Amino acid sequence: MRRLLAVIVLLAATFSAPAENLADRTPTCLSCHGEDGQSNNAETPSLGAEPAAYVLIQLYLFREKQRRVEPMTQAAQGLSDDDLRQLSEVIARLPAPKPPAEPLDAARIERAWPLARKHHCIFCHNSDFSGHDNVPRLAAQREDYLLKALREYKANTRPGYDASMAEVVQPLNDAELVDLAYLIAHAQ
Amino acid sequence: MTRYAPTRRGLLLAGTITAAMAVWPAVAQQPAAQPPAPAATAPAAAPQAPPTWAQGRPDTAIGAQLAPIAPPPIPTVADKLPVEKLKAPKGFKIEVYAAGVGNARSLRQGDKGTVFVGSRLLDKVYAIVDKGGKREVKTIYSGLYRPNGLAFKDGTLYIGELSKISKVEKIEDNLDNPPKPVVIYDDLPKDEPHGWKFLTIGPDNKLYFQVGAPCNICMPPPTHAQIRRINLDGSGAEVVARGIRQIVGMDFSPTSKQLYFTENSRDWLSEDIPEDKLNRLAQPGKDNFGYPYCHQGNIPDQEFGWGHSCDEFTKPLALLGPHSAPLGMRFYTGTMFPSEYRNAIFIARHGSWNRSKKVGGDIVVAKLNKDGTVKSIEPFLTGFIENNNYVGRPADVVVLKDGSMLISDDFNGAVYRVSYGTARIAGH
Numbered sequence: 322m323r324r325l326l327a328v329i330v331l332l333a334a335t336f337s338a339p340a341e342n343l344a345d346r347t348p349t350c351l352s353c354h355g356e357d358g359q360s361n362n363a364e365t366p367s368l369g370a371e372p373a374a375y376v377l378i379q380l381y382l383f384r385e386k387q388r389r390v391e392p393m394t395q396a397a398q399g400l401s402d403d404d405l406r407q408l409s410e411v412i413a414r415l416p417a418p419k420p421p422a423e424p425l426d427a428a429r430i431e432r433a434w435p436l437a438r439k440h441h442c443i444f445c446h447n448s449d450f451s452g453h454d455n456v457p458r459l460a461a462q463r464e465d466y467l468l469k470a471l472r473e474y475k476a477n478t479r480p481g482y483d484a485s486m487a488e489v490v491q492p493l494n495d496a497e498l499v500d501l502a503y504l505i506a507h508a509q
Numbered sequence: 510m511t512r513y514a515p516t517r518r519g520l521l522l523a524g525t526i527t528a529a530m531a532v533w534p535a536v537a538q539q540p541a542a543q544p545p546a547p548a549a550t551a552p553a554a555a556p557q558a559p560p561t562w563a564q565g566r567p568d569t570a571i572g573a574q575l576a577p578i579a580p581p582p583i584p585t586v587a588d589k590l591p592v593e594k595l596k597a598p599k600g601f602k603i604e605v606y607a608a609g610v611g612n613a614r615s616l617r618q619g620d621k622g623t624v625f626v627g628s629r630l631l632d633k634v635y636a637i638v639d640k641g642g643k644r645e646v647k648t649i650y651s652g653l654y655r656p657n658g659l660a661f662k663d664g665t666l667y668i669g670e671l672s673k674i675s676k677v678e679k680i681e682d683n684l685d686n687p688p689k690p691v692v693i694y695d696d697l698p699k700d701e702p703h704g705w706k707f708l709t710i711g712p713d714n715k716l717y718f719q720v721g722a723p724c725n726i727c728m729p730p731p732t733h734a735q736i737r738r739i740n741l742d743g744s745g746a747e748v749v750a751r752g753i754r755q756i757v758g759m760d761f762s763p764t765s766k767q768l769y770f771t772e773n774s775r776d777w778l779s780e781d782i783p784e785d786k787l788n789r790l791a792q793p794g795k796d797n798f799g800y801p802y803c804h805q806g807n808i809p810d811q812e813f814g815w816g817h818s819c820d821e822f823t824k825p826l827a828l829l830g831p832h833s834a835p836l837g838m839r840f841y842t843g844t845m846f847p848s849e850y851r852n853a854i855f856i857a858r859h860g861s862w863n864r865s866k867k868v869g870g871d872i873v874v875a876k877l878n879k880d881g882t883v884k885s886i887e888p889f890l891t892g893f894i895e896n897n898n899y900v901g902r903p904a905d906v907v908v909l910k911d912g913s914m915l916i917s918d919d920f921n922g923a924v925y926r927v928s929y930g931t932a933r934i935a936g937h
Contacts, residue, residue, distance in 0.1 A: 374579075374581070377582065377583075378579060378581075378582050381582035381583065382582070385631070385632065385651075386652075387631070387632050405583075420562070425561040425562060427561060427564065430561065430562060430564060430565060431564070431565050434565040434566055434567065435565075435567075437566075438567045441575075441777060443566075443567070444574075444575045444576070445574070445575060445576035445577075446576075447574065448566060448567075448568070449563075453574055453576075454576075454578075454579075455576070455578070455579035456574075456576045477699060477701050480701050481701075482582070482630050483579055483629075483630055484701040484702050484703070484704065484705075485576070485577045487700070487701035487702050488701070488702035488703075488724060488725055491702060491723065491724045491727070492724065492727065507561075507562045508562050508563070
């Protein structure tokens with residue numbers, strides 16, 4: 322119900338777009354993605370502490386319809402370059418999300434770390450998955466969103482800005498993607 | 510900068526409106542999460558066990574931050590371009606030819622002087638036209654898929670997207686209302702890794718392009734890791750070279766008519782090997798350049814090299830530096846530059862990411878012997894790396910009809926012009 326409400330609010334905001342400024346739109350973003358940087362909505366990413374450079378790229382791709390994911394493609398219409406920059410900065414300053422408070426499956430963690438090393442996840446995203454510059458923060462991201470993104474990279478259906486992630490996931494099988502998503506979702 | 514409590518929307522909005530915005534790339538570097546402080550009561554000698562999620566974490570990559578470098582999607586404004594930082598030999602002049610050309614990659618000049626620019630990360634092809642001495646950048650196509658490859662012949666522009674090649678006839682007569690590109694060839698894989706194309710047209714009037722390896726290092730399917738050529742109507746496809754990981758620059762020698770190309774070697778073997786390559790296709794249909802068995806002509810791959818010798822494969826003409834990413838290259842066929850550059854190859858080295866200390870980020874010039882082998886490789890235009898960071902990244906070069914040279918910078922979304930002596934831009 323809460324999710325449905327969020328979508329309605331978002332769509333209402335989107336369709337009255339032209340007269341709106343950034344300040345009007347920001348709470349709409351946060352109604353889905355979480356005001357405290359942490360999303361409570363299935364397959365909707367937490368955005369807290371995402372590097373601004375990464376967020377700017379994604380917002381630009383939505384606006385230009387290079388990345389087509391509703392409602393984001395709609396939501397980004399009409400934003401100026403400066404709007405995108407400001408929104409990126411605001412998002413980068415939201416607090417980092419927290420991993421779920423649940424007992425960890427040590428066997429899965431143990432299986433996942435060698436994958437994170439072998440496939441260089443931690444070379445780019447840092448060994449605490451904090452990300453930097455154009456490389457997104459992954460730590461404590463929603464597990465369902467991480468797995469969705471990894472599977473889309475593997476299927477060439479989420480090309481990303483460049484092809485880096487499509488290349489990285491190419492040798493990984495689905496069980497490995499599941500373990501990596503589990504590890505990363507619980508990192509902090 | 511305004512701080513705000515995340516739960517208080519009013520303050521958040523104030524922060525939104527009043528925040529002074531940092532200019533790329535000085536955007537927020539996220540501080541690494543701090544390890545938990547040791548409990549005050551813990552004995553100093555007993556190191557605290559890591560939290561469960563970090564148990565088994567290797568420490569070899571800490572601080573590496575070796576990631577592909579993504580340019581900002583919005584081009585740099587003209588007066589912020591790093592043109593003053595670029596250095597060329599005495600007598601050469603470097604200037605901004607055009608700004609606002611987002612992710613500018615492959616360059617081609619049309620018969621009537623239009624400069625066409627492709628892009629890889631954006632969906633656009635641009636035309637730069639000279640209007641009474643003032644250059645205008647027009648976006649002639651949007652919504653294309655990684656349109657990196659461009660070629661031009663007899664009034665027709667050829668566009669290479671990730672998995673199709675199209676043509677537009679009489680493009681220079683229709684820049685204000687460009688017709689829809691007509692697909693001539695799409696028997697191509699759709700893999701993202703190394704899926705973007707570089708196009709060039711040979712003296713045999715055929716269109717040459719690569720199909721890169723769909724990975725960093727793997728056994729490629731028989732449809733990949735090769736150069737193909739087709740007739741200009743898309744018919745008659747054939748493979749002319751194999752064993753090539755990825756090419757983003759090719760050109761035919763004006764003297765021998767042989768195809769030369771840059772090749773980007775595999776990543777993650779080490780900081781210093783393998784080096785990227787300059788190759789020559791001397792035996793079309795026969796040459797195999799070694800991928801994935803052998804790198805840089807003399808290093809067997811640690812996984813795929815077993816049972817093979819590097820001597821089975823065509824050797825590179827020259828090595829161009831580890832991870833230096835040589836992309837666009839052209840033979841210098843003009844007369845404006847001094848005679849020592851005549852028929853030499855200018856190569857845009859995009860610059861490394863898979864290496865702690867960056868190399869490349871420059872234009873080098875390969876001077877050749879009479880037999881077409883490489884006599885020397887020298888830096889020509891440098892200055893794109895400052896304090897181990899890129900201030901720009903060269904992606905392609907093209908020789909204009911007046912003998913000057915254009916360089917695309919896909920990081921800043923700009924095109925620079927290099928001229929020699931007192932020559933001025935044609936049309937001024």
